[in-house]
Amino acid sequence: MKVSVVLAGLVWPALAFGQQLYTNADLAKFDVPGAYTYEDLKRLPPLAIQKAPAATLPPYIPAAPAEISPYQKSYDDMRSTRDSFACELDLERQRVVFSESAFAGDTRSFAPRLGYRIRVASLVLELEKRIALLDCDMDDLVFRARRDSVTIDQR
Secondary structure, eight states: OHHHHHHHHHHHHHHHHTTOOOOGGGGGGOOOTTOOOHHHHHHSOOOOOOOSOSSOOOOOOOOOOOOOOHHHHHHHHHHHHHHHHHHHHHHHHHHHHHHTSGGGGOTTSOSOOTTHHHHHHHHHHHHHHHHHHHHHHHHHHHHHHHHTTOOOOOO
């Protein structure tokens, strides 16, 4: 009962005042200096309308894809491989952090448990090594491309 009384008390102002509509007759009650009235708008000259387009554009033709240089293709392939190794490394580090938390003690789950860091240490080191090697290879490829006056998009 209390809830319905409180709810009615909160909703009553919206029901009472939310249905008020203002008409043009109500505008006489408001005095806003410099405001336009309907009569002022009717006295304005009509707007100029352009009948024909100023310029016609040629039909849209999609651009043909530019040929990708072998340097860019090699760089993109190395970048994709490096990103996948970095993602796997990040996943393993998150699993190590979880294995050392208080939530890793459930014997019924497949989540890593305490001691997981030792089991994946060699994998983490190998991933870090491969990422470093790919970084060196990518830098070398960018240097060779610059030497041959080819720009590589490194995004």
